[in-house]
Amino acid sequence: MSVLTQTAGPASTLDIETVRRDFPILRREVRGKRLVYLDNAATTQKPQAVIDRIVKYYAEENSNVHRGVHYLSEVATEAYEGARKIVKDFLNARDVKEIVFTRGTTESINLVAQSWGRRNIGAGDEVIISAIEHHSNIVPWQMICDEKGARLRIIPVNDQGELSLDEYEKMLGNRVKLVAIGHISNALGTVNPIRKMTELAHAAGAVVLIDGAQGVPHGVVDVRDIDCDFYAFSGHKVYAPTGVGVLYGKQALLQAMPPWQGGGDMILSVSFEKTTYNSLPYKFEAGTPNIEGVIGLGEALRYISGLGVANVAAWEHDLLLYATARLQEIEGLTIIGTAADKASVISFVLEGVHPHDIGTILDQEGIAVRTGHHCAQPLMMRFNVPATGRASFGLYNTREEADLLVEGLHKVIEVFR
Numbered sequence: 001m002s003v004l005t006q007t008a009g010p011a012s013t014l015d016i017e018t019v020r021r022d023f024p025i026l027r028r029e030v031r032g033k034r035l036v037y038l039d040n041a042a043t044t045q046k047p048q049a050v051i052d053r054i055v056k057y058y059a060e061e062n063s064n065v066h067r068g069v070h071y072l073s074e075v076a077t078e079a080y081e082g083a084r085k086i087v088k089d090f091l092n093a094r095d096v097k098e099i100v101f102t103r104g105t106t107e108s109i110n111l112v113a114q115s116w117g118r119r120n121i122g123a124g125d126e127v128i129i130s131a132i133e134h135h136s137n138i139v140p141w142q143m144i145c146d147e148k149g150a151r152l153r154i155i156p157v158n159d160q161g162e163l164s165l166d167e168y169e170k171m172l173g174n175r176v177k178l179v180a181i182g183h184i185s186n187a188l189g190t191v192n193p194i195r196k197m198t199e200l201a202h203a204a205g206a207v208v209l210i211d212g213a214q215g216v217p218h219g220v221v222d223v224r225d226i227d228c229d230f231y232a233f234s235g236h237k238v239y240a241p242t243g244v245g246v247l248y249g250k251q252a253l254l255q256a257m258p259p260w261q262g263g264g265d266m267i268l269s270v271s272f273e274k275t276t277y278n279s280l281p282y283k284f285e286a287g288t289p290n291i292e293g294v295i296g297l298g299e300a301l302r303y304i305s306g307l308g309v310a311n312v313a314a315w316e317h318d319l320l321l322y323a324t325a326r327l328q329e330i331e332g333l334t335i336i337g338t339a340a341d342k343a344s345v346i347s348f349v350l351e352g353v354h355p356h357d358i359g360t361i362l363d364q365e366g367i368a369v370r371t372g373h374h375c376a377q378p379l380m381m382r383f384n385v386p387a388t389g390r391a392s393f394g395l396y397n398t399r400e401e402a403d404l405l406v407e408g409l410h411k412v413i414e415v416f417r
């Protein structure tokens, strides 16, 4: 992961006008205004290359995968497995067997909780998460801890939105079976030191899962360098379609895990007496998968790789610095989450204005931001706010759009004056 510190990083060479032309939706108007899309942490827009690839799949290649000997099934299977290779290379995984396709981050985490967790977490064991997790990285662990009589422990966070590594180290005793941590907070933008945290967890004998829903969109992710055991992410946050995601898992761990869901494709043979499961990664891909989603994901990762992941990160880092400085000029606005290492996600509250009203008024200006608890209610409680406004920048956003956000917020303030 590129280091997103609050100082200027290396300059990006992104040709932003060309990049913006790649995204057809950015040409449309919303409520008579130019669309300013700043809700990329919720989902990203799709480049023409991804849209075209999905159309090509349905127009020329549509067929089920791994099932037919006929021509189209072979073509679809090749495209589907080709995408697995692209994901493997993108994450720098060792083998395609380590790449399991799922519906998204949520399903990837639930897969680990239900398969690895059910088998390896017992009464009196501990699972560590942090105070700034998304519900997807809280509830599956709560469920398994409740079922097994295990204890869920929470790494505290300081007022800037940084996790306390001292407290974390103190928690790492021999009862800890798993540490499950977000790579980047969707509500604060904090980049967690996951490499260091993984090293510490491993030294204590714990397995590590990283919720990478917001990690993959914002920088280079090298699972071998991080050395995590599992890494989960969603396609739709990284310029790919919805309904597809990835679980990376170290081969030995995946090998030892029981399947989670049963059905077609995850078996080698079935009789009423005994079923033999398929090899990796198919053991975890029961039923007809989201074929066009997987192929679209491959195309999206190819697209980002073409721009240069580090280049995109540098572009977004500049936007983060610029937008943060501009927002700080607004009287009555407080940024929630000021960690030294941040990605281009800015949460804020405005004195005297409910975040929902901010979102509604900005929408009238064609500006899309998210308002609410961002599926991180414990985090909202920790920061003592019911909700925040959140502007999250993607690779096609510009400084000019940050200016439009600031103008929009001044209009919000006028309404409530």
Ligand code: C6P
Binding pocket: 041, 042, 043, 103, 104, 105, 106, 107, 134, 136, 137, 182, 184, 185, 186, 187, 211, 213, 214, 234, 370, 374, 375
């Ligand atoms: N965050 C947001 O607006 P799914 O829904 O499975 O694609 O991703 C879940 C998820 C898990 N972890 C983190 C850190 C996330 O940010 C998300 C999705 C969206 O912030 C929708 S709530």
